[in-house]
Amino acid sequence: MIWYLLYPFRGTTEPPVLDPKHPIRDRFATFGYNVAKHSVTTITVSAIIATLLIYPFPFLFTNDFTSGASNLPHHVWSSAQPLKALDETRKPDVVMRSIWVHGSYMKALQPGVLQAALEIQDNILGPTINFNPRKTVNQVQIDDTQSEMSTDIRDTFHAVNGLSNSSWFFHSPLQYWSCSKEAIAADEDVIATVNKNLYQSTTVNVTLRHSIVFSGKRFEDHRLVAADALVITLVHMLDSPVGKYWERRAAQMGAKGSDHWRMIPSDGQSLRSTPYEFLFQPTATWESLALAVAYTMGAWWFIATLWGLRALKSRLGLLVAATTQLAFTFTSTFTICAIFKTDLSMIPREYYPLIVVFCGTENMLQLVRAVIVTPSSNHPTLRPKTFHLMDGIKIWGEGLSTFCRFATLALVFDFFYLLTFFAPVLTIDVRRPQLNDTLAASRELRYSSPERESTKPWIDFIFHGGRMPSTRIVGTWVLIIAVLICQWHFDQGILQTNQHLLGTTSTASSSILEVDVHQARTPTAWLSVAGSRNYVVLMTASRDGIIVSVGLDRWIRIWDAQHGGRSYVVEDPGSNIDPFPVLALAIDSDSNWLAILSKKMVALWNIPERRWGPTMSVDVKGRTPEAFFFSNNEVELIDPVIIVRHNGLMTELHMEDHISKELQICRTPLVCVEPHLRNLVVTNGSVPPPKIITASKRGCVHVAVQEDSGWVSYDLRLPWVSDDKDVNSILPLPALSSFLAIRNHSVDLVDIFTHNVTHSFVTKNIKPGTLQCVHSTRRRPQCGSVGLGSFAFMYTCIETGNLMMQSYLPSREGDTICFRDPDKPGSKTCCLWRETVERKYSIENPGDWQALQSGYVVGVRKLQDKGKQAASNQLLGSLGGSGLRRRGVSDRRSNSEHPGSKSDGWEVWSLGSRGDETSVPLNSVHDQLLLVGKLGPVTKVGPNSIAVALGNVVKLITVGHERYDRSVNESDKTFVGMAPAANRRKRPVLTRKRTD
Template sequence: MIWYLLYPFRGTTEPPVLASSHCVRRVFARYGRYIACHVITAVLVSASVATILVYPIPYLFTRDFVNGASYLPHHVWTVAQPLAYDAAVEPDIFTRSVWVHSNYMGALNANLLSSALDLQNELLGETKNFNPRDALRNQIKSTHGGPLSLAERDALHISNGLTTRSWFFHSPLIYWQYSRDIVLADPDILSTINNKKNLSNFANTTLRHSVVFSGKRFEERRLAAADAIVITLFYLKDSPVGKEWEAKASSLPHKVADEFDVYPPDGQSATSQLYEFQFRPISAQDILSLTLAYGLALFYLLSSLSKLRAFKSKFGLIITIVTQIAFSIMSSFTICAIFNFDLSRIPQAAYPLVVLSMSLENILRLINAIILTPLEDSTCNRIGDAFGQTAHTALASSMQNVLILVGLSRLVSPGVSAFCVFAAVAIIFDFFYLSTFFLSVLSVDVRRMELGDALSKATFRQSRLKHKASGSTAFRSDGFFQGKLSLSTRIVGTVIMIGFVVIAQWHFFGDHHLLHRLWQCAKNLNGAQGMRNPETSVFKDLHQARSHSSWIRNQDHETAKEVIRAIKPTSYSYVARVFEPLVFVKKNSDRVPHSKEPTLLPAAYDFLHHQQKGFILIIVAIIFAIRLLMNYLLWGEDAELADREDQAESPLISINSLGSGHVLDVAMLSKSKSGHIVSVSLDRVIRVWDVRGSGSSYVVADGNHVEQCPFPILSMAVDDTSTWLALQSSSRVAFWNMKDRQWSRPVYLDGSAQRPAALFFDPNMNLEKPTIGLVRQDGTLMELTAGEQTISNVSSICSSPVLLAHSVVKTDDTQTLLFLVVLSKDGEVRIAKKQKNRWECRVMDLGARCSKSHQILPLSTLGMFLFAASYRVHLIDADQARTITTFETEEMVPKSLQSSFLSHHTQKPGSAGLKTLTLSYSASETGDCVVQTYVPSDDHETIYLGKATGGTDEDDCGQEPVQVLKKRIKNPGTWQLLSDGRVVGIRQAECSGITKHHGSPGSPGSPELRRRHGTVKRQQYSFSMWEVWTSSPCGRPDMEECRNLFSQGDESRHLVVSGLGPKITVGLRSVAFAFGNVIKVVTVGGHEQYGAEGENKNYDSLINTSGRRRKAGPGSRSSALG
């Protein structure tokens, strides 16, 4: 509702959608990720809080109104409320009372009780052995207008029949049969009072402690002390007993002046107040309304959950929702009871309704946001992102309703006011349990894929489009689970809440005009209009433990019910004119409180005093039981959860420096799938690094192995099994066995100082005798086998000089095919396919599309490759030699294109498909890193790449609509695209006065840019300006980070450089950058996985672990990639 109230200022009723970089959203998202990664901790915390607040309920609530516990709600509407002076209401009964005090909280002693009995006898006449029914049998009637005789008084008692002259009274002295002797002889006054707490008088009203004492103190569910003895007379308008009480009260102060101080001194009650007492059972109309409300809420919940199609978890979600709401309600009951809020004035069936309506709104909004998160993200990221999107709206909505309830509580009657407090506290607890209990249980549900598997693939694409549009969930109006909560669902909770408060107030106002009553209450926030404030009345110096008005409002409901039954048997309420009490205080009494009275519910202190040890044991036992239950439910997932928790404490970016291996700059890098990096430096050292552990390394050649590996090295390659390293120099190709760490016999070449166009291993080779393919610039393809003296095979692939060449591999269940793609200077594209020991070459005519071509990029294992030109990228099937589709791009820097993809196993025979395809390149005009991600359109699940049998098919990607998500990263420096679509790079931070070199990403640092320590002025260069960054294609802040490249004290190990050297991906989410003579291995998203094909079948498992959010590392700061 707050968004509708703010419409004149905001111009929209939609809740605000915070930017992904907004600090509030980042805080909530970080919290959500923490809860999802620490499920057991979150469940234990919420369960502990729930246990602490739910377990005491049987001890704090009771249906016995005299034991210091809170009253339990029943099926009635009850209230004791003052009416305005101008209320046109005739009172049904009049009440006058006497309050007898001694020392503060010292009213329960025999002497004061006997003195109170004397006062009672002075006002009513002798009451010893009072039995008004005897007068009825004697049929004594008054025949004169003088003072009433005892028989006449008794005959008018209400027990002898209800007339306009009837009367009755309440007095605690009935416990001793109104006898002074019995009072003085009683050895244990407190025991007598507590044992006879349910004693009834002749009017069939129970003389409970709340009726006959004021300012009570309870201990161990028993009355321990009271501040005043209360004697109350009830009489109808024509009763002579009331008139005699008033006449005798005016002369009483003179009679007892030696024993009591009397207030008011003249014995006259100058002021009075009309009060209305109600005890209205819940009606059939109320039952029907509540049934309809709960039915609509249940229908709304079931219909909303049915749209999830999560058949496995629908029942579990309902149980979780009901449990959360039950926890919220019972927790609120406990808090309200402890702080003495009387919740018994409204039927108990009404309490869950408001909380249910408010809770469902936030719960379903959160589930909706989780559905719209990318399915390939990890559970922690999905939960965190969804909570970050919705938490501020839920919190604002909760706080709005709390403020509304607090405001209403100041305007409505006391019973409705307590209900408003209850609802406000329940809403606060509901948000707490939503952000702990429900969030953690939901994360387990999503992790187990019971919810995620039921989601349609379309939601994945919608989440992609969502990140493109705004970087956050964009709710729509065309349905709840495809959009924003509709008008009714967004304000239904607030409407139900306010509506119920109004209805409850109407119940208490009866037929009076509701707005008029609210206006009257608003003019007096305390609700007791016309009553004197205790602090300004004549009783101020008495330090009464409870004021008269407070005592009236504290009367129990059963007493009101009994009085109604006595004076208006067919009604549910009565109006009484209550006169201010006549107060008698013993002479020389100490009325100053020497200790502060407990402010909380007495039963709460009793609970802590008697149940403390058992309470603690119960909490420990429940926590232990829940821990065992969680272990059982998450059986087999403990290791994963522990890994998630450990990784959640790690930075998103981790940096490992491989130093002390080279003296001069690293000029070439290569890698193996098993986690090895091969580096060649200008100091003629070839070194193999094992980055799987501590970064150990060994030297392959150091310049002295001229026979095995003469320098310079022109090219090198590592086979897919991480066994062989091939090193090509101008005169030979050397083979190094990386497992056995020994040389194989080299294969000699004709002298050539040119770098080859391509160097690659044959994937079908014999590991004992590895075979490589070498493509020279003249178009010659040579196949060389280790250990053989001569070249195995020489083929002419292209008659004209070669511009570009690259091998392409296609794997399926039966075979592995090897292709060679060549682009000549004449613009001719040739695709050679190896068939046994020969190569079959086909010419592909691209025509004008070949102009300004600068790069061939294979899609590993798919048998396809990307052919990059200046403004477009062609996706080509190597086996069919045809173009599948063309992607339009900005003008890119030559040889800057990189790609990653997520494959999809289609059910179409011979057809390949992609879930996503990411292209990244450097824009030639700005130098920005541009990331273009292609996903299927809303009504498709896959980007089909066509049939392998050739020809154009209607399912080809070129004819299927796709969605494009585009992102730009400014000042990227040197960067690399990872297999999960994220980009990681190293750059120099922009700083005035420093000239930086922006080389092409992917191009090795030029030798002339290298410097040595001391050759550049220190004031012009600082290692602190180097930073490493990472960004996701969807632009989510939890997957982006920027931090310093160097840790403090690490600079001395590095050379001063103005540009980076070569780079290469290692594993699935690591990149090795050459920084002078040191290799910087940057890992994004946790522990690296080696030996996996990141672009193919293992991509899904990678995504589910690599997308986790890490704690920012030292020197990290907010991403500034935009």
């Protein structure tokens, strides 16, 4: 490459020719002579060295995080880079603090060290024995200046009770013994306990891997046998009072001191505050296609060139030798990188063979040509001049990144194996020098004819082979392009695509020490071990196909599924409105306004006009409210925004007039709040007023109604059930003028106007907040009451974790389920609830699911070992950041027919009202979704679709054909209804779209 850059000064691109008596040239000539003379011995020595370097490869690299081995690269760009400073526009979202407890060298697993660590942990966090922070969340006021914090207040802020700006969680190796001093003392085999509980999870589903709770680990046969330090880690939001409490307690411990341990630093204050920036970005489609084309062209170029050289005994044998050398080079480089702890997981694995394939094959071809084309009558010192100088140029490397270090090392090994393995094989394979000279002379005569000179070299190479034009810079250009792509990803990708900040704060204003990221915190390992914090953390949708997602990258993106998946980011450079951190989202009934609830305000965004609207200040104490939605108001241009807090206080915000109204719905903490707003059925010539139904911790049910004088709250006295507990959740049925009052193992159907119980259903133990309902279009029987053709509800059973569906049909086909009082007369076609036919179905391991208007229940779960056939499934496309990218795959089967599917994949399943079950893999062969251990938000989109957040991807799953353009009245009548009976007989067509 340097000779091309020096062309304006030298007038030629050919490398300089060393004098035959030059020492370097003489040494290479002597080496080549000895290799040709002792070719078998040289090959044997080279093979022994390669074997010694290849043998440790499976033990040094692994995708199993049990041992502390290096991680093989994935199909993903990832990095964890310390930032020198943060500006005002970028603040850390999450703070991580840790304490390392050391004993004697590699003796951290001794009972005495464990008990001392437990004492430190309880001093700095409070009592943690049998830690179970699940509590009913109440409004909590905390004074940051207090030196003590009660256990109840501390546990209330835990992330398991709901994500807020005060959330926190911790993980510690002492959780293997439930943080019990007695359990540690009674444990006779600590090593066995540690290895047995390797896959134990915390309350926030963080697996207590050895790589995050121990440091300085030693493994034998994939079992931990010793550790140098115990690592206790606290992860909390920036404004969490638990983090501040940790700081105060650490300072107090440092000032107090102890005879059992020595604190470093002695004052308990951290010496450094280093923010980290995490990048996690799957390989793009264009990159995969470009790499596939590059590797294909490289293989074709090498094979075609080799096949065109006629002075070889066995072209196939030489091709096998070349492939073997490439494998030797590639594996040896990885082994050395693992020995020197070079982390290669930051760059996708597809990029690493570029150096070996292009530079290695180019060097081989140059050597073959130098040996074959040079006449045998020349002195041996004149023969190797072409390759060695050229290869010496190729060895230079930039060394500014992991990729450059790998490239440099790969070129060194390529040069070594080329001289000790490929060159001896070549000397055996090349025919007698006399034949070489004859062929060379004949080629010179043939190529010097006028007809041959007019032939273009590239066309001659394609049809004849062996006359490849000069390619001395192909490998160098490939290397430079690969380095530029890496630089682009790590510079622009971090700043604009997937930005995540993880900082450790202290009183120090700047970083005193720059430290490397711990081995267990490499991006791929950290994300996998920590349960893969999803990028999309909040999502909502409207029935018009508008999807709004909020990611940890502080981007609010709006998608329009109705118009081909077009999307844009909520941003206005000319405005100073900062909606972060986002606590809740809501979309009005017309899909015109998006309401964003932040810590101190509510901001409106105009969806079609892409601009900010009115804002109002509101203080929710940094906690996510129990409900946040738009109400209905026929007079105002913008519907009022309703906020219902956990303490029962409702706030109605009139955004245009900047007026707020409050109502105390209930005096006890609420556990469920549901709006009853979408019933547009006209009653007595008027539209029913909006209502809000709540259930409290004590089981009381209230209905807040908007009357002419304002909002009024009424207490509902539902019948007491002797063998069941109080109501714990509510499900409104606006189209039926009713709602469902849900207890532990029974459900009451209650009329919204009379407050009478229409019917009671007996169920299994219901997991609170999981019950959903679907029903057919509302009918009006001859008796004048409410009528239905079918009715079904589904829930998650607490004991089994299975989804249970209970459907109800009239006893005679064509009849109507009647809501009238059983004591009143009805028509011939009326079927009372006690006369209906009940059917029950169940789904094992349902994952996250939603009930759709079409009567189907659709969910997403981990791939099962055995799946059912997915008939008539069509995967229609991918909804990407720049529009709709078609990836049509028809007649896709379930996971049972995908032998390549792994247990960490996902599948979509559906259950019809008649018990028909269907499943299909969620990820196509084109997707590169890695390290996603938990689903993100799942929400309904339109009558027949759901949106699922999977990492930084939003999947749109449709049953049948979605219609977003229905009229408001029709949509509201069938808001949770089922399709007509003729349509219900059809099997579902699962379609999906992906939003990046």
